[in-house]
Amino acid sequence: MSEQLDPALDGALHEFTADDGAALLVALDFDGTLAPLVDDPTASRMTPAARTAVDELAALTVPGGGDAPASRVRLALVSGRDLDDLATRAAPPVGSYLVGSHGAETGHVTADGVETVPLELSDSQREDLEALRSALEAAVAGREGAWVQHKPSAAVLHTRLAGPEDSAAAVEAADAAADRLGLEPMHGKDVVEIAVLPTSKGEALRRLRTVVGRDVGTERVRVLYAGDDTTDEKAFAVLTSGDLALKVGHGETLAAHRVAGADDVAGVLDRLRAALRPS
Numbered sequence: 591m592s593e594q595l596d597p598a599l600d601g602a603l604h605e606f607t608a609d610d611g612a613a614l615l616v617a618l619d620f621d622g623t624l625a626p627l628v629d630d631p632t633a634s635r636m637t638p639a640a641r642t643a644v645d646e647l648a649a650l651t652v653p654g655g656g657d658a659p660a661s662r663v664r665l666a667l668v669s670g671r672d673l674d675d676l677a678t679r680a681a682p683p684v685g686s687y688l689v690g691s692h693g694a695e696t697g698h699v700t701a702d703g704v705e706t707v708p709l710e711l712s713d714s715q716r717e718d719l720e721a722l723r724s725a726l727e728a729a730v731a732g733r734e735g736a737w738v739q740h741k742p743s744a745a746v747l748h749t750r751l752a753g754p755e756d757s758a759a760a761v762e763a764a765d766a767a768a769d770r771l772g773l774e775p776m777h778g779k780d781v782v783e784i785a786v787l788p789t790s791k792g793e794a795l796r797r798l799r800t801v802v803g804r805d806v807g808t809e810r811v812r813v814l815y816a817g818d819d820t821t822d823e824k825a826f827a828v829l830t831s832g833d834l835a836l837k838v839g840h841g842e843t844l845a846a847h848r849v850a851g852a853d854d855v856a857g858v859l860d861r862l863r864a865a866l867r868p869s
């Protein structure tokens with residue numbers, strides 16, 4: 591973990607945590623942000639430092655569990671994973687808000703488990719999903735290393751383990767399938783995700799800001815969002831003055847601040863926690 595934060599990021603965290611009554615929403619992407627990317631998505635885990643930082647930050651958000659200034663803080667995990675998968679892989683702390691399937695699914699972690707809003711598809715969306723699944727399975731047939739992940743409202747082509755030619759051909763076929771069905775492909779890190787419900791992390795974050803404002807009892811909500819992938823740019827795009835955008839890793843970004851990896855995100859969360867509850 592980085593001991594020293596970049597001075598600009600340190601300054602932004604200082605402003606973000608200003609004791610002015612605004613609610614603070616800390617919204618974190620999962621894969622590539624808290625959990626390093628791996629070949630098998632079922633093997634993804636937060637790094638030990640990220641796990642500890644998330645759990646310690648979450649302890650400040652439990653109503654009645656923290657001191658008064660910290661009770662305005664809320665934590666959210668915002669992921670492309672479907673909600674069940676996210677809840678299983680991330681083991682989110684009680685009190686966390688969850689956004690799954692890039693915003694198509696939402697949930698809230700309570701002491702009794704994850705409360706979710708059921709996802710409903712229209713008949714035509716169900717038909718599109720069936721057609722999409724078949725098209726992507728056909729796209730990976732005979733292409734070593736390429737495979738399809740199925741979600742409640744989407745299908746995802748994975749190419750991390752495929753060679754360049756198989757990968758390019760499968761991506762082309764997936765894009766063509768999306769085009770035929772009038773759907774928008776999302777190109778992430780070695781994935782092409784196609785959803786039958788139009789969603790984005792940006793729209794999800796807008797809604798979450800409203801939910802958190804209502805929860806904390808204020809219209810003023812500042813958001814810290816951290817993410818590593820192209821789909822996280824949609825979330826960065828809805829941030830406004832007073833918010834804090836943190837890009838993880840390489841690549842073009844709208845975010846004003848950048849760290850290298852999950853352990854550095856943990857360092858930022860530690861600094862945030864210290865500012866909210868000085869020890």
Ligand SMILES: O=P(O)(O)OC[C@H]1O[C@H](O[C@H]2O[C@H](CO)[C@@H](O)[C@H](O)[C@H]2O)[C@H](O)[C@@H](O)[C@@H]1O
Binds near residue numbers: 626634669780
């Ligand atoms: O929004 P995120 O939490 O970042 O989820 C985005 C996608 O994450 C997963 O795929 C990515 O991580 C895998 C495991 O490290 C990696 O193998 C893959 O190449 C990455 O793209 C997940 O499998 C997808 O469903 C998510 O949409």
